[in-house]
Amino acid sequence: MTPFQISALMGQWLGAALCLGAIIVCAVGVQIEIKQKAPKGFLWITIGMFLGMTGSFIYAIATKMLGF
Numbered sequence: 001m002t003p004f005q006i007s008a009l010m011g012q013w014l015g016a017a018l019c020l021g022a023i024i025v026c027a028v029g030v031q032i033e034i035k036q037k038a039p040k041g042f043l044w045i046t047i048g049m050f051l052g053m054t055g056s057f058i059y060a061i062a063t064k065m066l067g068f
Contacts, residue, residue, distance in 0.1 A: 004065070011062030018055025022048045 001009075029044025 008062045008065035011065065012059055015055045015057075015059025015062060018051050018058065022050075022052030022055060024048075025051060 026045050026048030029041045029046075029048055031041075032038060032044060033041030
């Protein structure tokens, strides 16, 4: 494997990890929203969505770098 391919594979792992973290953060936000009906839940959901979008973008670019 070339260093370029290794870098792309690491990018895929990073993107997937960010997406998994986004799911967890959104789940925490939903639980806060259900229990407390607070705007704090919306903040967590928004942060989770931003992480998910960032992770998806990184994953897509890394996949394109590998040529899939």
